[in-house]
Amino acid sequence: MNKLSVMVLLASMLTVFANADSQKDVEIAKEVGRAFGEYVVLQEAMLDAENRIGTVKEILFTMPSSENFEFGESKSPMGIYAIAKKTIGKCPKGGKWLITSHEKNGNLKFECQIDAKCESLTPNIKSLCEDEHNLFEEHNLVEEGIMKDSRDGKVYKTVKFQNVGQTWMAENLNYKIEGSRCLLDKKANCKKYGRLYTWNAAMKACPTGWRVPDSRDWIGLFIEAGWDGEKEGPKQEILEIGKKLKSKNGWRNNGNGTDDLKFTAQPGGLAIISKNMFLEDAAAFWSSFESSRGDVLIYWVTFVQDDVLPAYGKKDDFLSVRCVKDE
Incomplete structure (x- = not known):
């Protein structure tokens, strides 16, 4: 225009x-x-x-x-x-x-x-x-399903949102690829939480027909969960939406969620390379959006708050991946 x-x-x-x-x-x-x-x-x-x-x-x-x-x-x-x-x-x-x-x-x-x-x-x-589309109409038209990854035979739960015609993985990706690892480098955590990926690995890890969600996909997910597009905290937190995305159990100190969308975010953690450390009791997800500075927009939730926190992460850190498919 x-x-x-x-x-x-x-x-x-x-x-x-x-x-x-x-x-x-x-x-x-x-x-x-x-x-x-x-x-x-x-x-x-x-x-x-x-x-x-x-x-x-x-x-x-x-x-x-x-x-x-x-x-x-x-x-x-x-x-x-x-x-x-x-x-x-x-x-x-x-x-x-x-x-x-x-x-x-x-x-x-x-x-x-x-x-x-x-x-x-x-x-x-x-x-x-x-x-x-009307932001303030009733949402949550969710259709649960499954997806089989033909590369290794793993089966994942999915959720389809009828309002936007989009299907998300309802579990973290667990496809082994160079640039991925398990939380605390323990194989049992890959089975429980899926793998953690660098951003470059994440961008190549989704099955054919699926992709890493961009910022608009994530915002659309938050709107499906009831966000009004404006309710933000002092650090631009997406207020009260994290609780609706978190699983109903598995979070420390009763930091569980309500899992309204069957998204089932679990505390799969992340690895911060610059500090040579793993961070547990959090769920951190890549987006495909890369800033002009070369870092990447991420979204994460923790056991201590009910909000989603947007942040910018380094590409060599290790985070979880949820793949999305357009219908």
């Missing part, structure tokens, strides 16, 4: 908003449209200048101050959100909009998630978006 088409779309937003039922709705709609439209234009400028998307600070976006909405930044993935501070027409107090940006093959793409009761206030915002 080029700058001209963005500006035309922004103008059309304001035209549609002008037909709202009341002047009050018109002004509220203009606040959302202007904020999201400015965000789109600034991300487009960042992509043109540096061939990448940026944070709110990097693109010089000023968060609006409003009596009607709370505006804020979503950092994982990058985007902004608006939350209604009061009831506006059919949109209730707490009604939410979220727009996130993604660079894809040199083009800027957007994804929108909008409370269904608020969609009528901003009908053209979705025109910006690559994918349209």
